[in-house]
Amino acid sequence: MLPTKVLQRRFKIGTFFVVGWFLLSPVFAFPNGVAADVRGPTQFANLDERIKQLETKVQSRHNWIYVTGCVAVLGLILSIINFRLARSDRRSDKKIKSFETLYEAALQSSLERLEACGSELRTAAEFAEPKERSEKVKEIWVNDFIPGHTALTGHLRNLDESSNVSGNSWAACADNPFDALAKSIDVLLDVERKPAEVAIATETFACSLRELGEAIRTEIIHYKILLN
Amino acid sequence: MITIDFDELTEGGRVHNLTGRDLGRRAREQLNLEELDKSDDEVRILVPDHIYLITPSFFIGMFAASVSLQGSLDKFFQKYKFESEPSVLRQVHDAAKRVLSVANKGASAPF
Numbered sequence: 001m002l003p004t005k006v007l008q009r010r011f012k013i014g015t016f017f018v019v020g021w022f023l024l025s026p027v028f029a030f031p032n033g034v035a036a037d038v039r040g041p042t043q044f045a046n047l048d049e050r051i052k053q054l055e056t057k058v059q060s061r062h063n064w065i066y067v068t069g070c071v072a073v074l075g076l077i078l079s080i081i082n083f084r085l086a087r088s089d090r091r092s093d094k095k096i097k098s099f100e101t102l103y104e105a106a107l108q109s110s111l112e113r114l115e116a117c118g119s120e121l122r123t124a125a126e127f128a129e130p131k132e133r134s135e136k137v138k139e140i141w142v143n144d145f146i147p148g149h150t151a152l153t154g155h156l157r158n159l160d161e162s163s164n165v166s167g168n169s170w171a172a173c174a175d176n177p178f179d180a181l182a183k184s185i186d187v188l189l190d191v192e193r194k195p196a197e198v199a200i201a202t203e204t205f206a207c208s209l210r211e212l213g214e215a216i217r218t219e220i221i222h223y224k225i226l227l228n
Numbered sequence: 229m230i231t232i233d234f235d236e237l238t239e240g241g242r243v244h245n246l247t248g249r250d251l252g253r254r255a256r257e258q259l260n261l262e263e264l265d266k267s268d269d270e271v272r273i274l275v276p277d278h279i280y281l282i283t284p285s286f287f288i289g290m291f292a293a294s295v296s297l298q299g300s301l302d303k304f305f306q307k308y309k310f311e312s313e314p315s316v317l318r319q320v321h322d323a324a325k326r327v328l329s330v331a332n333k334g335a336s337a338p339f
Contacts, residue, residue, distance in 0.1 A: 160329050
């Protein structure tokens, strides 16, 4: 299906053709003016010829009326469709605006909060002493990251509840990266892990956080496209 | 009342975050939730303090069928009584809401 704006443009062009027909076709159909055309010259040299001439003109006038009637109906249909498209366009603009106000800003700020926690967590993961690392990671994970993620999934769930997309969950987009994040945290919390394992887990954490951000931002764009 | 202790899923306290739909499904089988869903018994679920997080995907793997079967949050939480830290309880509530929210929209396989 073509986007509304493209359809609207096409229907506008169609409407211009219809209006153009009404304005220009009488000029070509009755170059001498309507009254002159019917009245004709007052002197006749050959009556039969004149009658034929008038019959042809009447026929061409009927044709013109028939075509103009069709064009008028077409114009009316085009105008109605154009009006409805414009109205649906205004509605989708309103929906996008309310999405931006209600959800997008909240999602973005939650995500930024998580990203800030993520960089703190990465710094904490670099502590050489395992116990210190574990405690610091736990503190940030439990006090900052998890509440931040709960807020983020809350916004996504609100989006789920307010959207009419059947069988789809916006919140699902965050599942896989968040699972990977949580698994890597388990490694960082474990004091018995070797430095190499900790390094891999830190890297996995950073990658998963990036994926989480990308997933959310992609869903925001996807949702806006759907609203359009 | 039947009691389920999530400590069984933590490899002796090494796992602090319960993640992944597959792990949730395995836990469902391991703890025989299919049978518990059908019974009239209430189920007490103990979540130890060293579990910081139950991810939505884990919850969905483990409890989506139970939530759908009960049909409402109230009925689900009347049958399955979670004893946990408030933050974990909130995660569980949020995930259960998500199950119902998607299931109510008519998805054949929610989420």
